[in-house]
Amino acid sequence: MAWALDSGRPIYAQIIERVQLDIITGHYKPGEKLPSVRDLASEAAVNPNTMQKALSELEQSGLLYTQRTSGRFITEDTELIQRMKTTLATMQVREFIHKMRQIGLDDTEIFQLIQTIMKEEAVYE
Amino acid sequence: MSELLICRELTKNFGNKPALDHLNLTLERGRIVGLLGPNGSGKTTLLKLINGLLVPTEGEVLIDGFKPGVETKTIVSYLPDRMYLGNWMKVCDLLEYYADFYADFDRSRADGMLESLHIRPSDRLRTMSKGTKEKVQLILTMSRRAQLYCLDEPIAGVDPAARDYILSTILNNYDENATILISTHLISDIENILDEVLFLKDGQLKLQSSVDEIRLTEGTSVDALFREVFKC
Amino acid sequence: MLKKCLKHEWKASWKGMAGINGAALALGLLGSLGILGTLHNMRIPDLVVVLYMFAYIVILVASSIVTYVLMAGRYYKSIFTDEGYLTNTLPVTSDQKILSRFLIFLFWGLVNILCIFGSLALLMAPLISEGLAETNMTMDIVMQAINRAFTEVALELGFSGLPMMSLFLTGIGLAGIVYSIMAIYFCISLGSLFSSHKILAAVLIYFGLNMVLQVITSGTTFITGIISNDLAGSFPLVLLLNAFMELALAVVFYFINRYIMDKKLNLQ
Numbered sequence: 001m002a003w004a005l006d007s008g009r010p011i012y013a014q015i016i017e018r019v020q021l022d023i024i025t026g027h028y029k030p031g032e033k034l035p036s037v038r039d040l041a042s043e044a045a046v047n048p049n050t051m052q053k054a055l056s057e058l059e060q061s062g063l064l065y066t067q068r069t070s071g072r073f074i075t076e077d078t079e080l081i082q083r084m085k086t087t088l089a090t091m092q093v094r095e096f097i098h099k100m101r102q103i104g105l106d107d108t109e110i111f112q113l114i115q116t117i118m119k120e121e122a123v124y125e
Numbered sequence: 126m127s128e129l130l131i132c133r134e135l136t137k138n139f140g141n142k143p144a145l146d147h148l149n150l151t152l153e154r155g156r157i158v159g160l161l162g163p164n165g166s167g168k169t170t171l172l173k174l175i176n177g178l179l180v181p182t183e184g185e186v187l188i189d190g191f192k193p194g195v196e197t198k199t200i201v202s203y204l205p206d207r208m209y210l211g212n213w214m215k216v217c218d219l220l221e222y223y224a225d226f227y228a229d230f231d232r233s234r235a236d237g238m239l240e241s242l243h244i245r246p247s248d249r250l251r252t253m254s255k256g257t258k259e260k261v262q263l264i265l266t267m268s269r270r271a272q273l274y275c276l277d278e279p280i281a282g283v284d285p286a287a288r289d290y291i292l293s294t295i296l297n298n299y300d301e302n303a304t305i306l307i308s309t310h311l312i313s314d315i316e317n318i319l320d321e322v323l324f325l326k327d328g329q330l331k332l333q334s335s336v337d338e339i340r341l342t343e344g345t346s347v348d349a350l351f352r353e354v355f356k357c
Numbered sequence: 358m359l360k361k362c363l364k365h366e367w368k369a370s371w372k373g374m375a376g377i378n379g380a381a382l383a384l385g386l387l388g389s390l391g392i393l394g395t396l397h398n399m400r401i402p403d404l405v406v407v408l409y410m411f412a413y414i415v416i417l418v419a420s421s422i423v424t425y426v427l428m429a430g431r432y433y434k435s436i437f438t439d440e441g442y443l444t445n446t447l448p449v450t451s452d453q454k455i456l457s458r459f460l461i462f463l464f465w466g467l468v469n470i471l472c473i474f475g476s477l478a479l480l481m482a483p484l485i486s487e488g489l490a491e492t493n494m495t496m497d498i499v500m501q502a503i504n505r506a507f508t509e510v511a512l513e514l515g516f517s518g519l520p521m522m523s524l525f526l527t528g529i530g531l532a533g534i535v536y537s538i539m540a541i542y543f544c545i546s547l548g549s550l551f552s553s554h555k556i557l558a559a560v561l562i563y564f565g566l567n568m569v570l571q572v573i574t575s576g577t578t579f580i581t582g583i584i585s586n587d588l589a590g591s592f593p594l595v596l597l598l599n600a601f602m603e604l605a606l607a608v609v610f611y612f613i614n615r616y617i618m619d620k621k622l623n624l625q
Contacts, residue, residue, distance in 0.1 A: 173624075176446050177445070177446065178441075178442065178445055178446065178622055178624055179622065180619075180620050180621075180622075195448045195449065195450060196448075198446055198447060198448040198449075199448040201446075203442075203446050205439075205442040207439050207442065208439060209439045209440055209441075209442035209443045210440070210443065211369070211434075211435075211440055213369075218368070222365060225361045225364070225365065226358075226361060226447045226448065226449065227448070
């Protein structure tokens with residue numbers, strides 16, 4: 001199944017986000033070997049050069065590292081992954097708050113809404 | 126030399142009408158390139174010129190430094206926009222034909238792909254559906270370890286599942302030193318596998334850019350940009 | 358590469374060619390058996406005999422026509438139709454493409470002649486052997502008589518003997534076949550330049566060409582006859598002139614074919 005990618009944004013940026021997310025959520029474990037560029041490109045149904053570019057960028061950010069002979073691996077630096085997780089969550093929450101304010105809720109209303117919905121979900125589970 | 130294809134002032138007239146009009150173009154190795162343009166913009170003419178099926182009225186086209194001829198035909202693998210195989214042939218005849226004429230034909234690659242599609246070597250082309258024949262043609266074309274692949278409308282007229290198969294075939298057989306030139310109308314289907322795109326309009330190059338460059342600067346997909354540029 | 362071209366031309370043509378020429382031979386054999394049966398008091402209804410004779414003549418004529426039509430069609434189809442997209446993008450020179458097709462065509466043209474003669478010989482064999490038996494003659498005597506008669510003709514025409522004349526006539530015949538194949542290729546190539554009705558154009562050009570040539574040939578025959586003042590004696594000379602003209606034309610046609618294939622290919 002090809003990866004779901006938006007049509008409006010650069011593909012390599014979307015690949016970076018996707019792989020980041022896969023690392024943060026533990027789909028790829030720390031120290032695990034990443035599939036080859038060719039296989040990943042095939043899986044994602046994207047151009048191999050674009051995949052290569054995205055992985056290089058992830059390498060520069062430290063999330064991936066290359067061992068010359070055996071390929072690319074996920075970083076074993078769990079602190080880095082944790083930081084990434086926090087950054088990503090922060091970004092999402094910021095965006096959420098921004099949208100809620102656009103809709104016209106004030107901060108107390110936002111809090112209340114969150115609490116109500118979380119309670120509801122807890123009941124369903 | 127990293128330039129694989131060079132067109133200089135390439136012109137082809139049919140009667141008084143130019144199908145290609147002083148086209149200048151350079152393609153490097155290791156790219157998957159989309160050749161995009163509306164009907165009659167000169168896509169098929171360009172591919173025919175590259176493959177020596179037409180002779181330029183003016184200008185020249187060079188593949189790996191050579192004009193189209195025996196040298197270039199050994200390194201260019203061409204999928205025309207039509208059925209070009211003799212109906213009387215069996216799949217095994219075709220495999221032998223390609224193996225005899227093309228030194229770069231990889232028999233095991235072809236066998237593997239045919240098997241995965243449940244096409245038997247003893248099957249005769251005549252008895253196949255149009256879609257199956259198109260797949261056989263694509264398999265033969267992509268089983269060569271060529272340096273330049275010219276695919277003319279490889280995904281037109283096949284169902285979405287077959288389209289996925291074709292795209293994955295192209296990706297799986299991609300090699301860093303080869304360039305794949307794909308002409309198509311169905312841009313959104315192949316956009317993600319392209320490095321760069323060429324927009325042809327009235328036989329001239331309107332745009333040559335990478336897909337991500339377009340998305341970054343225009344903020345739209347290539348498909349959307351195409352619709353805008355060629356709005357009727 | 359020429360070898361590979363030949364191999365695949367052969368593969369593409371042998372079934373049809375073997376079929377039609379085999380049929381000519383088989384029908385000859387069938388007739389031969391029929392005649393043998395009749396000679397041994399087997400009764401065959403007249404209707405069957407008439408039908409057989411009709412079929413036999415048709416198949417002999419058809420074998421020639423079909424041989425030429427199929428081989429001409431193969432040239433047209435493999436180079437100037439959709440199949441041309443493959444043929445003309447093979448890493449093969451135009452010379453190799455034309456030559457391989459030409460050699461296979463020539464081969465089947467000769468096979469066709471042999472099959473027609475072979476078929477006739479088969480058909481006649483029982484009659485001849487019966488005739489020999491009735492007149493108490495042997496094959497040797499008959500052959501000698503034939504040999505004598507033709508040697509006389511050969512000497513009359515100015516040859517040193519029968520072998521010379523046979524060689525000469527074979528050469529003339531070959532030149533004729535080479536010419537007609539190249540002429541067919543030439544007409545097909547010219548026809549392909551038309552945007553539609555390519556085959557019709559080729560056929561019309563072929564008939565036009567033959568008509569022009571007929572006029573020229575009768576002209577040269579007439580003039581040579583007048584100059585040498587001896588119509589019978591000038592016969593070999595006329596044939597020779599014709600053959601040279603045919604070969605010269607065949608060469609010209611070859612180059613035009615190659616030019617069209619290289620520079621003017623007009624695939625739809």
